[in-house]
Amino acid sequence: MNKIQGGVTAAKGFQAASAAAGIKYKGRTDMALVYTETPAVCAGTFTTNVVKAAPVYWDRDIVTKKNPVHAVVLNSGIANACTGLEGKEINYFMASEIAGQLGVKPEEVLTASTGVIGMQMAKEPLAKGAALLKEALSDTTEAGTKAAEAIMTTDTVSKESAVSFEVDGKVVTLGGMSKGSGMIHPNMATMLSVTTTDAAIDCDLLQKLVKDAVADSFNMISVDRDTSTNDTYLVLANGESGVEIKEGTKAYEDFREALRYVATDLAKQMAADGEGCTRLLEVTVLHCCSKENANMLSKSVITSNLVKTMVFGKDANWGRILCALGYAGVEFDPERVDLTIEAEGEELILVKDGVPTGYSEEKATELLGKDKVTVLCDMKEGEASATAWGCDLTYDYVKINGDYRS
Amino acid sequence: MNKIQGGVTAAKGFQAASAAAGIKYKGRTDMALVYTETPAVCAGTFTTNVVKAAPVYWDRDIVTKKNPVHAVVLNSGIANACTGLEGKEINYFMASEIAGQLGVKPEEVLTASTGVIGMQMAKEPLAKGAALLKEALSDTTEAGTKAAEAIMTTDTVSKESAVSFEVDGKVVTLGGMSKGSGMIHPNMATMLSVTTTDAAIDCDLLQKLVKDAVADSFNMISVDRDTSTNDTYLVLANGESGVEIKEGTKAYEDFREALRYVATDLAKQMAADGEGCTRLLEVTVLHCCSKENANMLSKSVITSNLVKTMVFGKDANWGRILCALGYAGVEFDPERVDLTIEAEGEELILVKDGVPTGYSEEKATELLGKDKVTVLCDMKEGEASATAWGCDLTYDYVKINGDYRS
Numbered sequence: 001m002n003k004i005q006g007g008v009t010a011a012k013g014f015q016a017a018s019a020a021a022g023i024k025y026k027g028r029t030d031m032a033l034v035y036t037e038t039p040a041v042c043a044g045t046f047t048t049n050v051v052k053a054a055p056v057y058w059d060r061d062i063v064t065k066k067n068p069v070h071a072v073v074l075n076s077g078i079a080n081a082c083t084g085l086e087g088k089e090i091n092y093f094m095a096s097e098i099a100g101q102l103g104v105k106p107e108e109v110l111t112a113s114t115g116v117i118g119m120q121m122a123k124e125p126l127a128k129g130a131a132l133l134k135e136a137l138s139d140t141t142e143a144g145t146k147a148a149e150a151i152m153t154t155d156t157v158s159k160e161s162a163v164s165f166e167v168d169g170k171v172v173t174l175g176g177m178s179k180g181s182g183m184i185h186p187n188m189a190t191m192l193s194v195t196t197t198d199a200a201i202d203c204d205l206l207q208k209l210v211k212d213a214v215a216d217s218f219n220m221i222s223v224d225r226d227t228s229t230n231d232t233y234l235v236l237a238n239g240e241s242g243v244e245i246k247e248g249t250k251a252y253e254d255f256r257e258a259l260r261y262v263a264t265d266l267a268k269q270m271a272a273d274g275e276g277c278t279r280l281l282e283v284t285v286l287h288c289c290s291k292e293n294a295n296m297l298s299k300s301v302i303t304s305n306l307v308k309t310m311v312f313g314k315d316a317n318w319g320r321i322l323c324a325l326g327y328a329g330v331e332f333d334p335e336r337v338d339l340t341i342e343a344e345g346e347e348l349i350l351v352k353d354g355v356p357t358g359y360s361e362e363k364a365t366e367l368l369g370k371d372k373v374t375v376l377c378d379m380k381e382g383e384a385s386a387t388a389w390g391c392d393l394t395y396d397y398v399k400i401n402g403d404y405r406s
Numbered sequence: 407m408n409k410i411q412g413g414v415t416a417a418k419g420f421q422a423a424s425a426a427a428g429i430k431y432k433g434r435t436d437m438a439l440v441y442t443e444t445p446a447v448c449a450g451t452f453t454t455n456v457v458k459a460a461p462v463y464w465d466r467d468i469v470t471k472k473n474p475v476h477a478v479v480l481n482s483g484i485a486n487a488c489t490g491l492e493g494k495e496i497n498y499f500m501a502s503e504i505a506g507q508l509g510v511k512p513e514e515v516l517t518a519s520t521g522v523i524g525m526q527m528a529k530e531p532l533a534k535g536a537a538l539l540k541e542a543l544s545d546t547t548e549a550g551t552k553a554a555e556a557i558m559t560t561d562t563v564s565k566e567s568a569v570s571f572e573v574d575g576k577v578v579t580l581g582g583m584s585k586g587s588g589m590i591h592p593n594m595a596t597m598l599s600v601t602t603t604d605a606a607i608d609c610d611l612l613q614k615l616v617k618d619a620v621a622d623s624f625n626m627i628s629v630d631r632d633t634s635t636n637d638t639y640l641v642l643a644n645g646e647s648g649v650e651i652k653e654g655t656k657a658y659e660d661f662r663e664a665l666r667y668v669a670t671d672l673a674k675q676m677a678a679d680g681e682g683c684t685r686l687l688e689v690t691v692l693h694c695c696s697k698e699n700a701n702m703l704s705k706s707v708i709t710s711n712l713v714k715t716m717v718f719g720k721d722a723n724w725g726r727i728l729c730a731l732g733y734a735g736v737e738f739d740p741e742r743v744d745l746t747i748e749a750e751g752e753e754l755i756l757v758k759d760g761v762p763t764g765y766s767e768e769k770a771t772e773l774l775g776k777d778k779v780t781v782l783c784d785m786k787e788g789e790a791s792a793t794a795w796g797c798d799l800t801y802d803y804v805k806i807n808g809d810y811r812s
Contacts, residue, residue, distance in 0.1 A: 050736070319487065402716070
């Protein structure tokens with residue numbers, strides 16, 4: 001598997017576009033389109049929030065029916081959530097306008113929205129945007145990147161990832177984009193993320209692999225413990241590589257690994273760009289008695305406000321880490337736990353068998369100041385492990401979210 | 407039932423003291439003692455965190471054995487959590503020193519600690535503190551207040567509450583104190599809180615009433631979703647009022663109500679003094695199909711960082727409230743929900759049947775700026791309701807917890 005440049009246009013037959021439709025933001029792009037002329041098989045996972053945005057209902061219906069699709073249209077600025085029947089009509093209008101431009105059916109166009117909850121979108125900018133998007137469609141890397149930029153809200157960087165692998169001399173490519181910075185605590189879903197591939201794959205098999213990839217990637221990140229109303233992860237496969245992915249083959253294993261890689265890479269990019277954050281926090285729980293327990297423990301540490309402010313303050317106040325493990329809802333022996341911090345290849349053991357080592361506070365502060373910090377929690381109980389990603393909690397998080405209607 | 411002045415010394419026969427022992431803080435008191443010469447029946451609830459502080463193990467054992475007690479000794483500065491066997495020995499030393507001063511057995515002295523996790527306490531200040539406490543014992547209101555001050559950490563105000571009621575011409579009094587400002591998300595327990603009463607009551611009945619009072623008070627507050635390692639709530643009853651509390655009597659109902667009042671009053675004082683916060687946030691969920699669902703929904707809103715920053719920013723971004731209801735783990739119809747904010751007797755309906763009313767943003771900002779803000783969520787499903795208390799999330803929360811070893 002090779003990591004390559006680009007995002008949603010990396011795979012054969014996929015084009016992308018962006019446009020400044022003026023939905024809410026001024027002077028920037030706010031609509032994106034991903035298109036494949038060859039119809040694509042589609043799989044996806046969505047938010048588990050009881051309050052769901054209009055595009056989530058629309059997409060879930062399309063994914064459930066397993067019909068092939070041609071496009072995904074996305075907008076930023078307004079989330080089209082808590083907008084009632086009118087919101088659903090506007091979502092249909094958005095799909096129809098794109099379908100009209102592309103000469104396909106509305107049911108072949110998936111939708112995704114992100115931004116303020118509870119505000120209605122006007123139809124005019126959507127119609128204008130659809131025409132602009134059609135005109136701008138291109139299969140270049142740049143077009144993919146511009147699409148990734150158009151869906152940003154409080155994100156500070158755009159998020160793309162792509163890989164390829166070979167099967168009998170033929171190249172299979174997967175490329176994806178994500179947006180997400182606040183209200184990030186995906187649960188069986190994630191913020192907006194689209195991955196395209198030119199692999200040929202059965203719809204049910206793709207859905208199975210998507211669920212598998214999500215479990216250890218998007219479902220293991222958290223910025224603020226707030227599960228959004230709009231979380232959507234879509235994977236489109238148009239088969240243009242000429243490679244068919246079937247269970248029990250080497251190609252299947254490669255495809256599975258590639259999909260997991262892109263999902264994990266995008267998930268980590270979202271955690272690292274958490275609203276207001278200054279560094280990526282990775283928490284790995286080792287030697288746990290079950291995978292489920294390892295997941296619960298690592299997510300408990302990654303979501304603790306006290307651990308997050310501790311990382312911001314570069315203060316190795318490790319009692320907060322043990323405390324967060326302790327309320328995860330999992331039984332363990334606190335007097336067996338080892339805690340280690342790791343950054344840029346250097347390790348420092350803070351706690352051995354539940355009590356502090358004579359570690360250097362100065363060294364700890366130095367390691368906690370790096371761009372990416374890993375906390376290793378060794379439970380010394382079994383064989384299972386899990387990794388979760390988050391970020392520090394800063395003044396800027398409060399500023400961004402205390403400001404009027406961010 | 408009458409609300410009266412004071413705290414742990416309000417009930418007959420209870421004395422209190424405070425001392426500057428120099429455990430960790432300089433130039434302030436850091437030890438407190440509550441004492442009754444008449445032995446008292448004792449009930450309590452403790453943290454559910456797997457990682458428990460040494461005094462939690464000690465107290466739990468005493469409460470389980472149901473033997474009468476004479477005193478509670480408390481300290482601030484160091485939590486005596488994650489301190490291994492040595493921490494347990496030091497906790498025993500603390501109880502023994504007090505017992506020696508009072509002429510009682512160590513097992514008749516409950517203990518409670520709060521402060522930094524993972525640091526050992528020295529014996530010298532504890533011995534010095536025990537002697538000072540003995541000397542300072544007094545039954546005055548001032549002595550109770552000073553005890554409440556001695557156990558403060560990042561608290562900005564001390565917390566006391568007291569009530570009395572009459573039974574056949576005899577007065578029964580209950581008075582309590584609490585500390586708690588950060589790492590507040592009690593679960594079947596709370597931060598340090600001691601209530602004293604001169605009622606005569608059976609130990610099992612008192613324990614039952616304590617659990618009942620905790621469910622709707624301490625267990626319904628959250629500052630930062632972090633359940634502490636030291637949460638301890640103790641109630642001591644010495645019988646000096648001459649009034650016996652038996653099930654099925656008016657006195658029982660009065661006592662139950664009085665205990666709930668003191669617990670709820672102290673819990674609200676803790677939420678209102680949440681680390682760095684500027685206002686108390688109260689969330690009441692109405693017309694829910696079950697009490698359990700109402701609890702889950704109200705706690706989900708109270709703990710959302712996005713709702714908390716929204717209240718800090720005085721921005722009626724109500725989509726975040728609906729979003730937090732949506733991920734509470736409870737099914738409901740979002741299109742039936744009404745949301746109302748209330749402050750100083752004024753109400754403003756933001757959302758009716760899941761969609762926004764034409765409310766005035768200016769008025770909303772005005773109400774959200776008051777010292778105490780209530781959010782009413784009407785689910786329109788059944789008869790159950792619940793109230794949870796929290797606070798806003800501010801720059802100061804980040805500052806307090808990002809600072810070195812707060």
